[in-house]
Amino acid sequence: MTHGRSVDSAAFVIVDATPFHPVDHTWPDQPGDSGVVICGEQTVAVAEAVMAAASDDGELAIGESIPVKRGADGWTWLVAHRLAAREVPAWLVPGAEVKLRVDAGRRAGLSRGHTACHLASLALDAAVVDLWRKPIGADPLGNPDFEGRANQYSRIHIDGSVDEYRLGKSLRKAGFDSEGLAGSLTEREQRINARLAEWVSSGASSRVDVDGPSIIDRRQWRCALPEGEVGFLCGGTHVRSLAEFASIRVSLHMPDSQLLVMTTTVEPA
Numbered sequence: 192m193t194h195g196r197s198v199d200s201a202a203f204v205i206v207d208a209t210p211f212h213p214v215d216h217t218w219p220d221q222p223g224d225s226g227v228v229i230c231g232e233q234t235v236a237v238a239e240a241v242m243a244a245a246s247d248d249g250e251l252a253i254g255e256s257i258p259v260k261r262g263a264d265g266w267t268w269l270v271a272h273r274l275a276a277r278e279v280p281a282w283l284v285p286g287a288e289v290k291l292r293v294d295a296g297r298r299a300g301l302s303r304g305h306t307a308c309h310l311a312s313l314a315l316d317a318a319v320v321d322l323w324r325k326p327i328g329a330d331p332l333g334n335p336d337f338e339g340r341a342n343q344y345s346r347i348h349i350d351g352s353v354d355e356y357r358l359g360k361s362l363r364k365a366g367f368d369s370e371g372l373a374g375s376l377t378e379r380e381q382r383i384n385a386r387l388a389e390w391v392s393s394g395a396s397s398r399v400d401v402d403g404p405s406i407i408d409r410r411q412w413r414c415a416l417p418e419g420e421v422g423f424l425c426g427g428t429h430v431r432s433l434a435e436f437a438s439i440r441v442s443l444h445m446p447d448s449q450l451l452v453m454t455t456t457v458e459p460a
């Protein structure tokens with residue numbers, strides 16, 4: 192390991208290379224991995240992996256306290272492992288050789304949740320095509336990009352996700368018929384679920400393409416859907432195949448006329 196440090200009464204450990212996926216503090220949709228750090232007979236639990244950045248002057252910043260944008264000159268981006276314990280154990284010293292083990296079951300559930308979240312958003316775009324009165328930019332399937340225009344919140348959990356879409360004035364100005372959506376929510380939900388069932392039964396392959404080994408290298412999720420291969424920039428983790436799902440289903444709710452909430456639920460195969 193290279194660093195062990197307590198910041199704001201939490202203990203963090205940084206190593207040369209890690210299999211842990213960190214939460215992205217700028218768009219915290221997927222939680223960071225948990226697991227253990229092992230050194231000989233000793234183990235310590237990792238509560239969550241987070242982003243960190245070290246400046247050339249030796250400053251170490253964690254998560255939201257990182258003062259620069261990714262890629263800024265003079266900073267190296269890292270993954271910090273927030274320990275479940277308040278203090279770094281005495282045996283965990285800089286230079287110690289350690290093994291890291293990710294909680295694989297939790298990671299697999301988060302990967303299913305993340306892939307399902309993307310598929311649900313593509314199926315949602317497809318299910319509201321007729322509600323656009325003006326042309327707008329296209330999503331990876333070529334449909335009007337409702338997700339890109341309206342999504343304001345996305346949280347992934349084990350085997351599911353919750354997405355929120357703002358149906359305010361600016362969306363209406365862009366040509367979206369929010370009243371039309373409110374009047375046909377059940378039918379839209381059925382369309383999305385039918386599309387998701389088709390995609391799941393295709394068993395399509397899914398993968399993450401990476402430009403390099405650093406946590407800030409560009410990553411893209413790609414999935415070979417029956418309509419054609421889709422992809423978009425995504426820093427998260429994903430399944431290898433849609434055969435990992437028994438089903439993906441969504442439910443749509445509008446708590447008020449300005450807000451659409453899509454809840455996605457996975458049943459693993």
Ligand SMILES: [Zn+2]
Pocket residue numbers: 305309412424425426427
């Ligand atoms: Zn993503």
